[in-house]
Amino acid sequence: MVPDNFELAFPWMLWLLPLPILVYFILPPLRMKSEALYFPGFKKAAGYTGDKPRKSAMVKRRNFFSWLILMIIWVLMIGALSSPQLVGEPEMKVKTARNFLITADISFSMAQKDWKLEDKKVRRWDAVKNLMHDFIKERKGDRMGLVFFATNSYVQAPFTPDLQTVDQLLDEADVGMAGQMTHIGKAISMGISLFKEDTVKTKVMLLLTDGVDGGTDILPLDGAEMAKKDSVIIYTIGIGEPGKSGSDLDEKTLQEIAEITGGKYFRAKDADALKQVYEEVNKLEPIEFEEEENRPVTLLYMYPLGAALGLALAASFLSVLVSLLIKLVKK
Numbered sequence: 249m250v251p252d253n254f255e256l257a258f259p260w261m262l263w264l265l266p267l268p269i270l271v272y273f274i275l276p277p278l279r280m281k282s283e284a285l286y287f288p289g290f291k292k293a294a295g296y297t298g299d300k301p302r303k304s305a306m307v308k309r310r311n312f313f314s315w316l317i318l319m320i321i322w323v324l325m326i327g328a329l330s331s332p333q334l335v336g337e338p339e340m341k342v343k344t345a346r347n348f349l350i351t352a353d354i355s356f357s358m359a360q361k362d363w364k365l366e367d368k369k370v371r372r373w374d375a376v377k378n379l380m381h382d383f384i385k386e387r388k389g390d391r392m393g394l395v396f397f398a399t400n401s402y403v404q405a406p407f408t409p410d411l412q413t414v415d416q417l418l419d420e421a422d423v424g425m426a427g428q429m430t431h432i433g434k435a436i437s438m439g440i441s442l443f444k445e446d447t448v449k450t451k452v453m454l455l456l457t458d459g460v461d462g463g464t465d466i467l468p469l470d471g472a473e474m475a476k477k478d479s480v481i482i483y484t485i486g487i488g489e490p491g492k493s494g495s496d497l498d499e500k501t502l503q504e505i506a507e508i509t510g511g512k513y514f515r516a517k518d519a520d521a522l523k524q525v526y527e528e529v530n531k532l533e534p535i536e537f538e539e540e541e542n543r544p545v546t547l548l549y550m551y552p553l554g555a556a557l558g559l560a561l562a563a564s565f566l567s568v569l570v571s572l573l574i575k576l577v578k579k
Contacts, residue, residue, distance in 0.1 A: 257331035264326055268319065317563045324556035328549045336544035346450030347407045348390040348533070350380065351439050352421075353457035353487070355398035355430045357496070359423040362488075365519050372458060372487055373423045375519045383526045384415050393442055394418060397435035399427025407446050431463035432501070436471030440478055451480040452533055455505070458487035460498040468501050472508040482509040483532070485525055489517045 256262075358373040365375045384392060392414045394404040405417040436455070443451045453475070461468045475482055484502035488495040499515065506513040512532065516522035 251334060253335050253337075255333055255335050257333055259330060261326055261330040264329075265323065268322055314563075317559065321556045321559055321563075324552040324559070328553035328556065332548040332552070334546040334548065336546075338543050346390055346452055346533070347393065347443060347446055347448045348387055349393045349395060349407070349439050349442060349451075349453045350384075350418075351395045351397065351435050351453055351455045352376065352380070353398065353430055353432075353435075353459060354396045354421060354423050354426055355459055356424060356428045357430070357459050358487070363519055371423070376456060376487065376522065377418060377421075379519060379522050379526060380418060381415055383529075384411055384418065386530060387411065391446075391448060394421075395435060395439050395442065396421050396426055397431060397438070398424070399429040399431060401431065401435045401438035402426060403438065403442060406442065407448075429462040430457060430459035431465070432457060432461040432468040432505075433463050433466035433471040436468065436475055436482070436505070437466050440471070440474055440480060443478060443480055449479070451478070453480055453482045453509075453511075454485065454529065455482055455502070456485045456487060457502070458495065458497055460496050461501060468505055469508065472505040475509050480509060481511045482506055483511040483529055484513045485522070486513070486515045487522075489515075 354373060358376070359371050361369050361371050363370055363372050363375040365378060388411065389409075391407040391409050392405070392411060393407040394414060394417060395401060396404050404421055405414045408414060432455070436453070439453050472482065482505055484506045486497045486499050486502050488497045490497045490499055497515075499513070503513040505511075512528075514525040514528065516525050
C-alpha cells in the first residue's frame with residue numbers, strides 16, 4: 249500500500265517507460281558478422297539455382313528470460329530517475345523576532361546561601377544561574393545576549409541565535425567578577441548600547457538584582473528613560489525578600505523602571521518563585537512561529553537504483569555460470 253505522503257519529484261520520467269519497445273520496433277535488428285567456410289563451388293551452385301548471392305549476418309536474439317530481466321531493470325532505473333520520496337507535513341519554524349538581553353547582578357550579596365535548590369541550601373547566584381539555563385534553552389528563535397554587573401558592567405555574550413554558546417558563557421560567570429557594589433543605572437546603559445549595535449527592532453531586557461543601586465554616574469531611573477527612548481522594554485526581577493535579614497532589595501526603583509519602559513516588575517523570594525517569574529515572562533513575550541515553506545523530504549531513489557544494479561549483477565553472474573556449465577557438458 250502506497251503511503252499518503254509518497255510523491256514522485258519527476259513524474260514525467262515515467263513517459264520513458266515504453267522507450268525500449270519503440271526502439272525494438274523502429275530500429276533495425278543488430279546484425280553480427282560471423283566466420284564462414286569458403287566453398288569453391290558456391291558460384292556454380294548459385295548459377296544453377298538462379299539466386300543472387302548477398303551479404304548476410306546473424307541476428308542475435310535474446311530469450312524470454314533475458315528480455316524480462318532487462319525490462320525489470322529498465323523499470324527500476326526509470327523509477328530511480330523519477331526520484332520517489334516521502335514528503336512530511338510543513339514544519340513550524342521559529343521566527344527570530346527580537347533581541348532578548350539578560351542583565352544579571354553578580355555583586356557580593358548574590359553569594360549569600362539563603363536559597364534552596366533541590367532541598368539543599370545554595371548561593372542565590374547558583375540558584376538563579378541554574379534556572380536561567382532552562383530559561384535560555386526555551387527562548388528558541390530569540391537572539392540572546394548577556395550583561396553582568398556589579399560595580400562595573402560588562403558584556404558576557406553579544407546578541408546571537410546560538411543559545412548553546414550563551415548558556416555556556418552564563419556558566420562561566422561567577423559572583424565578584426564585576427566588583428562588590430550594585431550599579432543598576434550603569435548596567436541599563438550598557439544594555440542600551442548593546443541594543444544600538446543591532447538592527448532587530450524588538451528589544452527586551454530582563455534585569456535581575458537583589459540590591460539597591462549604589463552608583464552615582466547614571467541613576468536607574470535615568471537609565472530607564474534612556475531605554476524608553478530606544479524602545480527597550482525592561483522586565484525587572486527583585487531577588488530576595490525586603491525587610492528580611494541580608495536583603496536590601498529596592499523594589500520601588502525596580503517597579504518604576506518597569507513602569508517607565510512598559511515592562512513589569514516581579515519579586516522572586518526563592519527558586520520556585522523565580523521559576524514562576526520565568527514562566528510569566530515567557531507568556532508576556534511569547535516565541536513567534538511561522539510556517540516553513542520547505543517540507544521535510546526523505547529520498548527513496550536509492551532503493552530502485554540498488555535493486556536495478558543488484559539484478560544486473562545477478563543476471564550477469566547467472567549468464568556466465570550457465571555458459572560455463574554448457575561448456576563442461578559439451579566436453
